[in-house]
Amino acid sequence: MAKIVASVNVSHVPAIGAAWDNKKSQDAYWKPVFDGFDFSKKWIAELKPDLIILVYNDHASAFDASIIPTFALGCASEFPPADEGWGPRPVPTVIGHPTMASHLAQSLILDEFDMTIINEMDVDHGLTVPLTLMFGQPEAWPCRIIPLPVNVVQFPPPTGNRCYNLGKAIKRAVEAWKEDLRVVIFGTGGMSHQLQGMRAGLINSEWDKRFLDSLATDAEVARRIPFIEYVREAGSEGIEMVMWLISRGALEQEVREVYRFYHVPASNTALGHLILENKSFQR
Amino acid sequence: MATDDSVRREPIEGFDDVPGTTLFDAQRARQGYWVNQFCMSLMKAQNRAEFKADEDKYLRKWKMSDEQREAILQRNWARMIELGGNIYYLSKLFSTDGKSFQYVAATMTGLTQEQYAQMMLQGGRTIENNRSKKEWARTGGPAFGKSGKPAAGNK
DSSP states (O other), X not given: OEEEEEEEEEOOOHHHHHHHHTTOTTXXXXXXXXXXXXXXXXXXXXHOOSEEEEEXXXXXXXXXXXXXXXXXXXXXXXXXXXXXXXXXXXXXXXEOOHHHHHHXXXXXXXXXXXXXXXXXXXXXXXXXXXHXXXXXXXXXXXXXXXXXXXXXXXXXXXXXXXXHHHHHHHHHHHHTOOSOEEEEEEEEOOSSOOOSSTTTTBOOHHXXXXXXXXXXXXXXXXXXXXXXXXXXXXXXXGXXXXXXXXXXXXXXXXEEEEEEEEEEXXXXXEEEEEEEEETTOOO | OOOTTTOOOOOOTTGGGXXXXXXXXXXXXXXXXXXXXXXXXXXXXXXXXXXHHOHHHHHTTSOOOXXXXXXXXXXXXXXXXXXXXXXXXXXXXXXXXXXOHHHHHHHTTTSOHHXXXXXXXXXXXXXTTOSOHHHXXXXXXXXXXXXXXXXXXXO
């Protein structure tokens, strides 16, 4: 059967993509950021996932203001990089897994999660920056990827608890797939940041650390955090962290923390990165 | 009779006490709809070229208000947010201008670019004294930097 064995959680700051694409990854400002992923690159190269389910938010790229899906699922066979105003990023097209995605859609909807089905979509920095950080610049991404966009732009976004439960439903759906597939789920976005108004530039490292600790030890705390606490403590755009609860919910209750990296600043943002494996998982 | 756009429903509980933060909810998304849709159009190179050639003319193709159009022409980012623009939509406009998220965020804070960049390098704006409007009323405005002291020149 297919099995989700680990989660990769990582911020998806667009400036990281721009730094990489413009060959600035070794500049003094960016080098510590990219160095923070040396371990992760080796880890995922050794793990060799067959499939990544990539939870992210679209930043007004594929979805305009006319339709706002709360949870969506990319069922296409490929997803080109989006032109976000300065031309598409020079990264490979994402190759999807339409049959698995259709299975996920069916299973999740019958499990009472109302997914919006997407058959054509460009993917923005929210999806491509985590891939750059984990894989560098390959000619093709090393495995199939199913995008799972979550609305965190128009408020209110789904609650952390709802996201956590969606993760559990994703776990059930994946495990109902007969073919042997090693699956890694990505939760992206965060950590604390605010991009608007007089409070822009907000960083709350203590809060971020407690959030990471909760995911690694006792997600029961993190899943109960109300919407308003994210906004007040981690900034209006820090709300992206609810997506890390989808990836956490998709793992087993007992996990081991494999790697953690935290760095301030990446442009306006606290960059967080956490790799968790199921405790039951043995290579 | 009031139109649906003029009646404000109850905000999410607790939100109105978060200082310096605009709630981009369904109602504000209605208000800023054409601002945000205009921004989306800039994802096509051809539209970017047309906009750059004559901004006012291009903007008049969209059903936005005069004050929204003025805010865009003046690149008054804080005003665009007040009038229903959302930062991720607006990013298409500032990317067209060759500007970064950090540049635009800084312009909204009352800090200079240099002060803002410095604040981020020193660990960002502190949460202390930045949690509620009550705190701002007491301290005289947003706290910045790790020290948590209000920025010089706060209004």
